[in-house]
Amino acid sequence: MRKNLNVIAAYSIMMVLILMVGIFQSWNIALSIFNLCLISAVMTMGANIQWGYAGLINFGIMGYTALGGLAAVLISVDPVQEAWRAGGFDILMSLWLIVVMVLVIRFILKRFEKSKIRTYSIAAIIISGILLIRFSAEPGIEAIEAVDPAKTGFLGGFGLPIIFSWIVGALFAGGLAFIVGKVALGLRADYLAIATLLISEIVIAIIKHEDWLTRGVKNVIGLKRPAPYEVDLQTTDWFIKLVEKFNVGKLSVIENLADRQAALNQLVIEGSSVFVKLCYSGLFLVVVIILLILTQKALYSPWGRMMRAIRDNEEAANAMGKNVVKQHLLIFILGSAIVGIAGAMLVTQDGLFTPGSYRPMRYTFLIWVMVIVGGSGNNFGAILGGFVVWFLWIEAAPISLFLINFFTAGIPETNALKAHLIESVPYFRFLLMGLGLLFIMRYRPKGILPEKIEIK
């Protein structure tokens, strides 16, 4: 108990902060911050596995998040029959072509010795394959995108419950991580950072512009929900009774029956959105707890010890007979898969998929700030980092507005400098993040909750 005191203290402070937002601003805001904190926590756990356990630097978090989101679309949207009829065949043919291409390349790699001719012939196969696919898929893609472009214009998905996409998102992200890992993991740390960053940009470019698959920048809206809809709740009897029960004190003060009914209606509307957010919180909390248990178990298992050994001294671990390359690949896949889950969760919560919103600042660098600030190598630290940083990211604007008003209280409202500062309040969050990161790196390089390894 004693040694975990700082963990408990840090988490209690965080909870109090969120509760304060609930009391002073509104419960709706508090819960939406809490939900996104949970999603951020899942992302940081993924990044922490890679960076904290194994020392692998992955700046491609954005790409895996987006793939998770794509999974949510492909799983939950109903298939667009017309589009399948229009161009499904061409798309399937192209898929076959890709499979054939990969098999041919594998065959060449196996059969022939490494030589210049082999490299060039593989390059030729890839280039001609891409051209062939482009020309064979073109009519199909055009036909699909022409099917009611304002509403669909894409193939749609499988029409399954969206919850499944959390697993499929992990598989997608893991699959991409397998390819990226095979290609890039041999690189030096900073090259790996740049390579993963650029690969994630490529992934986003593909998601943005392949309209037949993802609707691209036209966005997919109105995804299915695992939670009830507000509108349905507002007309459900048991829910109205529940709200009434919670607010008995408030309602009994009002004498007039009509007024009381109006007040109740207002409470039901507010309550419904809080209730929906609570449902999401419950779901997300389950995911976070399961992942936390798994990652904690892994950290203290022989496998976790091996990963730390590899991180701290690769050559020594190699000499002890550990397969460093294989373990790096494995951990790269695992971490990315967790990020993929978070991406699917994010889209599930929003109910929409907007490829244009995936930007490296928000989905890669911010997550890294979370990991570094929270404490890399320590799962509780990483989760805390997700909470603290996301909380500050959202609350930075009100805080800085308050500070500006406080310090410029003597200056009249019409002052140009004051007006300019108040106008640029949203950008103080970048300043806060940057300074936070710099201070933590300088004065507490291991994060708020540093890594602590107990030998049991």
Place this chain on the structure above:
Amino acid sequence: MDFVNAIILLLNYIFIPALTYGSQLALGAIFVTLIYGILRFANFATGDMMSFGTMATILFTWYFQSLGVSLGVLPTALLAIPFGIIFMIFYMLLIDKFVFKYYRNQKSPPVQFAMVSIGVMFVTQAVVRIIIGPGDRRFFDGEKFIIKAREFKEMTGLNEGLALKSTQVITIFVTIVLVSLLFWFLNRTKTGKSMKAYSDNEDLALLSGIDPKKIVLVTWVIAGILATIGGALYGLDKSFKPFTYFNNMLPIFAAAIVGGIGNPFGAFLGGYVIAFSEILLTYAYKKFFMYVLPESMEPNSLVQLLSTDYKFAVSFSILVIVLIYRPSGIFKGKVL
């Protein structure tokens, strides 16, 4: 005649834009490569530092415009660039003193430097957005075209017009002058040579009495000049928007690595490699083939290898391929 038309078409839509864009990338790439070679880290704040320098230039441009100072046909920004550079160097030295110096003294691993540079990136981004806002700014004034497409058509009687913007000429001219000065400095002066020595082998350089503080100072000064001019030229040619500058960091990194990181000449060429491949692969050649081929063979599709949406993806793919097959870059890295 058709053949000449085809050539003009390619000049107008591929060669000149790619040369301009490549020059802008090249300046940024040399900046990245210098920092990497001498200070030994990948600077993720590159794009934002460039936007800071451009912002300073824009502010001075506005100041001069309000005073009524102008260069006539040339943009006022050219007058403001030196002041922008001074501002930029001051900011960089400030950051170096308060942030990077500590880690240099600690001999921290490059990864830690990269992380710190992300902190700097956030701060710089905030400063730029707070001072000038996130919006699109145009600060170009003076004569816009040297040759207009219509005038060219009338002059030569060709079907295809050739438009030459003054910013394109300025960009290419300034880049050539700046880069030749830089290479002269690196190869012929004592300080330049000691910088090379420092980049090559730090311990040996220190043993032979090279002052590391001076090297670091000179590096930041050169970096400030490159960042400001590169950023300002890009802003003049297109427009200034902080987010675009952040995004430009990626092709700049690609250029630096493709050229062999740590090698300024490689970075210089890498900029053009990236720019040309981006534009060559995403250009629709339909019109070109209509001029070159006989009428019966005219293509009915756009003859475009990749859609323009994948412009960035092209440079990144080149980078990934280079990283896998030749991590030291096309022109062998780490020899400043």
